[in-house]
Amino acid sequence: TIISDTGVAQLQLPVEAERPLFRPPVSQPSTNPEPVVWSGQDALETQAALVHYVDHPLVVVLRWLDGTMYTLESWLRSLWKWLLRHL
Numbered sequence: 001t002i003i004s005d006t007g008v009a010q011l012q013l014p015v016e017a018e019r020p021l022f023r024p025p026v027s028q029p030s031t032n033p034e035p036v037v038w039s040g041q042d043a044l045e046t047q048a049a050l051v052h053y054v055d056h057p058l059v060v061v062l063r064w065l066d067g068t069m070y071t072l073e074s075w076l077r078s079l080w081k082w083l084l085r086h087l
Contacts, residue, residue, distance in 0.1 A: 055063075
């Protein structure tokens with residue numbers, strides 16, 4: 001920590017912190033690339049079960065409310081159109 005002439009403390013980082021945290025490796029293009037071959041010996045076998053996401057109870061209530069409001073709006077729209085035609 002360095003205190004400047006104005007009395008403000010400034011943090012001085014070490015030289016190592018100024019370097020990037022990640023430097024991608026520099027690779028030279030291969031003149032004769034070998035194809036990747038998949039062999040069954042490299043694979044792992046395991047049992048898998050299908051798992052469904054369980055909604056939060058509030059999400060369930062909001063979806064029900066949304067569906068109910070949509071049905072009510074559709075019914076009211078149909079009623080309004082019927083009233084305009086018959087009155």
